[in-house]
Amino acid sequence: AASLLAAMPTGDWEAKQVLQHQPVKFAAMEGHFHTEDGAGLIILGQPNLQELKIDNPIIIPKALSFLTHASWDARVKGLTEYDRDLWPDNIELLYFSYHIMAGLGTLFIALMGISLVLVLKGKLHTSRFILWLLMLSLPFPFIANTAGWFTTEIGRQPWLIYGLMKTADGASNNISQGNVMFTLLGFMGLYLLLSVLYFFLATRIIGQGPELLNSTESVSKGGEV
Structure with missing residues (x-):
């Protein structure tokens, strides 16, 4: 129950911190290429770097603006607002890593919520379908953790120290x-x-x-x- 209550606010807070301090990373991991008022939240889709868009998108209208600025019509800057030299090196991998992490996090919240309801009703141990889902989801936290690490490390590129030192400048000639x-x-x-x-x-x-x-x-x- 504690994890269920903490997952959503902490995830929301961390995403807003990324938007504030690493806006290029935020735009890339969301697949948000163009600045938009009332920006939608992309649930699924494939990044198209040639045309700078998301192919076959499933979008919740205006949700990204609301989640980031608490306003349905707020402006959210896209990748094209920034110099392309400052974009992460592998936007596709960053995008998919972030969405895998966020998707699994949503699944965890749903499973915990359903399990909590069943526990309160005294029916969890007789709900074979949920028990199977819980057992099969055993490796998912490790996958989500790895995807989150990918999101962090790929997203901060090309910076070693964000905004101060690039990764290329941090390489040692002695190694x-x-x-x-x-x-x-x-x-x-x-x-x-x-x-x-x-x-x-x-x-x-x-x-x-x-x-x-x-x-x-x-x-x-x-x-x-």
């Missing part, structure tokens, strides 16, 4: 490409090993099922009552 590659591969290998270990332990514990109470203890406790 070779081989050293960087070795470090990256080392981290990838470590995380892969941890992922395999986690998957093995999780499936083993889930396969064992819940622990059963000792029948003799249950009988004795029942007799005492």
Whole structure:
């Protein structure tokens, strides 16, 4: 319940911070190419960088203006307002990473809300469909976390320190490409090993099922009552 209440306001606050301090990143991750009064919130679609638009969009009209400025007709600046040299390097990956993170976050809120209602009604443990959804959603937080990390790191490009130092200026001449590659591969290998270990332990514990109470203890406790 606490997570359900915290998810929406914290996500809203963080998005407004990005808009205030990293407006180019905000426009790119929202797929908002052109400045617009009463801007709509893009739910789905594919970025088209040749024509600077979203193909096959599903949009909630004026929702982006309301969420960012608390006004249905507020102006939201698009990417074309900024020098193209300041755009993130991979807008497509940034856009999809952000929407995966936001979409999964919305799913989490919905699942928690439904589960809370079922708990209050005493029906959660008999709702097989929801229990299956909860079990199948186990990897989703890790996917959302990774997508959020992609959004952060890709979105701040080309800046190492936003607005002060570009990534290209932060490269050290004392570290070779081989050293960087070795470090990256080392981290990838470590995380892969941890992922395999986690998957093995999780499936083993889930396969064992819940622990059963000792029948003799249950009988004795029942007799005492």
